[in-house]
Amino acid sequence: MGDATLVGMKDGFYTFHVTRTGWEPLSYTPPPNAGFVTVGGKVRLIRSHYGSVFLRPVKQDLSVTVKGYDPVKEEANRPLKGITVKLTGVDFTDDTVTLVPPQSIITGEDGTYKFEKLAPIRWKIEAGRMGYAAVTSLVSPNANGTFQPQTLELQLKPTKVKVVVASPYQTGNAVKGANVRLQGIRNSNTEGIERDLEAQADAAGHTASATFANLLPGRYWIHLLHATTLSDLPSRSGPLFGPSSFQVAFFPKETFAEVAVEKTEQIRVNLEPVPARVRGRLWATDELGDPESTNCDPEDRRVFRLIAQKGITFVEHKSIKLLASTNNSLTIDTDAAGGYTALVPPGIFGVQIPAMTEYTGHNIEFGDLTEGQAPYPGPWPYPDICPYSTYEPGHHGAGVRLDFSHEYQLDLFVHRQYVSCALTPTDRRSRFTTTIWRPSAPKWLQPARRRNAPAPRGGRPISCGMSSRGLTRSRSITRITPRSR
Known part of the structure; x- marks a missing residue:
């Protein structure tokens, strides 16, 4: 709204024209029966006069594009989908004074929205989304009453999810290289985000981890899948040689993580080996x-x-x-x-x-x-x-x-458990003719000869498996050699 005072006007007939850039021009004529003398489009002024006119704006369009880091495409300076843009008509001198109530929209795939049929006044643009720093911009019409297209840059706040992978094996090599998949939840702030990382062995402990950066706050689904070969293991057990490697795979594991804006959410996933x-x-x-x-x-x-x-x-x-x-x-x-x-x-x-x-x-x-x-x-x-x-x-x-x-x-x-004895028969006149030991176990454990079988000759040894229980005396021998098995 504006006022204009014309001073020192002479008695005569006048035509009043009101124009403003961005507004439809208007010619003023007093209404009939208002006591004025009019001729055509002119009015006679013979005394002070007050008049009010209302101009109609020439409606214009305002295009707003929002760009920034796209967590879905993992690229910077990309048009951003799903950004809330609010447009409010404000006073030229004080943007806290609202002239036109705010209207809000959400950007589409191209990150752009066109506000149509706007009055050529000052407009305040506010853009934001959970996970981004909000921005505000003021735009005024050009000299010809039109609006320059506006581009807003949003900065993604640092939000991360760290997945720590562990297993029963006391080595990071068991979980190093595990495939960790992170996916956003449908119909939520994280929808469309999908990442895959290989877990890297941690410097301390027996774990590996994968850190997902440049995320939006919200809830994520996490899936792990891993199989590997543990090799270069100690293969000597004293003089014995054994295996030096084996293959291990783990049951697939699923879990969820929920992260707040500008936070790093850490979750630990314990994998169980497939037996x-x-x-x-x-x-x-x-x-x-x-x-x-x-x-x-x-x-x-x-x-x-x-x-x-x-x-x-x-x-x-x-x-x-x-x-x-x-x-x-x-x-x-x-x-x-x-x-x-x-x-x-x-x-x-x-x-x-x-x-x-x-x-x-x-x-x-x-x-x-x-x-x-x-x-x-x-x-x-x-x-x-x-x-x-x-x-x-x-x-x-x-x-x-x-x-x-x-x-x-x-x-x-x-x-x-038993003792093996080598028995050698000798001449009965030998001074080693007094004792031989045999098991006092049941008969099926005793090394008895067949009935009526002749005694061995010529020093031929007899092998006998013996219990380690009590021993009793038997026929003459020259040697008893215990041997444990």
């Missing part, structure tokens, strides 16, 4: 077949039987040390027929049966059925580091390798 499936049977021997054989080696004459047993324990080999003491072993029981099935985490494991105090591990038959490998004889997989410089290759092993999702057959063979 190996081990099945087999427990065999035990308490006697030797063909006890009168002259063969000193008992291996071919062992009589094995299936037995039920509680407490078969799979223990991570002590040279590996990847699993904590709280989860480095698994104990299972056999069924009544001596069969068992165990779900063991991937790794290198030995086997113990603590309750079988009168038996010792003899050998195994081991095969990777997933690889089409039939079970084959091998040494017993001891979980402890071998303290000796020598060993029996057929009986002492350094552990078996178990890979994720593989199915193995592991038959266990144990034998009762």
Whole structure:
């Protein structure tokens, strides 16, 4: 609104024209019956006169584009979708005085909106979205009453999500390289955001992490998937050689993270390994077949039987040390027929049966059925580091390798502890003619000769498997050589 005073006007006929840039021009004529003398479009002024006129604006369009960092496309200076733009008509001298009530819109894919049919006044533009710093701009019409297109730059506030990946294995190599996927939630502030990162090993601890930056605040879905090979592991157990690597995969893991603006939300995801499936049977021997054989080696004459047993324990080999003491072993029981099935985490494991105090591990038959490998004889997989410089290759092993999702057959063979004696008959007149030891065990454990069979001659040795229980005297010998198995 404006006022104009014309001073010193003479008596006469006048025409009044009102113009303003951006407004429709107007010619003023007093209304009829107002007491004025008019001729055509002119009016006679003979005294002071007051008049009011109202101009109509020439409507104009105002185009507003919003740009900034786009978290969906991960690019800077991009048109931004979903930005709220508010337009308010304000006074030219005081932008806190509202002339036209505000109107709000949300930008589309191109980040642009055209406000149509605006009066050529001063307008205040406000743009913002959760996660961005809001901006305000004032725009006035040009000299010709039109508006220059406006571009607003929004700054994304620093908002992050850090995913820390952990596993039961005490090494960052187990989770390094894990694929971490982050996705925004549909119909929310984070919709459309989708990222994939590989977790990097952390300097401290046994974890790896992936940090997603330049995000919008809100809720995200997080998915992890990972498989790897742990290699270059200690393969020596004293003089024994064992596996130096194994394959591990983890069950897919899903979770959610919710982050506030200008914050870093950290979440920890614990992965669980996909186990190996081990099945087999427990065999035990308490006697030797063909006890009168002259063969000193008992291996071919062992009589094995299936037995039920509680407490078969799979223990991570002590040279590996990847699993904590709280989860480095698994104990299972056999069924009544001596069969068992165990779900063991991937790794290198030995086997113990603590309750079988009168038996010792003899050998195994081991095969990777997933690889089409039939079970084959091998040494017993001891979980402890071998303290000796020598060993029996057929009986002492350094552990078996178990890979994720593989199915193995592991038959266990144990034998009762015994002492082997080499017996050499001599002349009865020898001064070594008084004592020989034999087991006081049941007859099926004693190395008795067949009835009416002649005694051995010529110093031929007799191999006998003996219990470690009490011993009694027998016929003359010249030598007793104990040998533990």
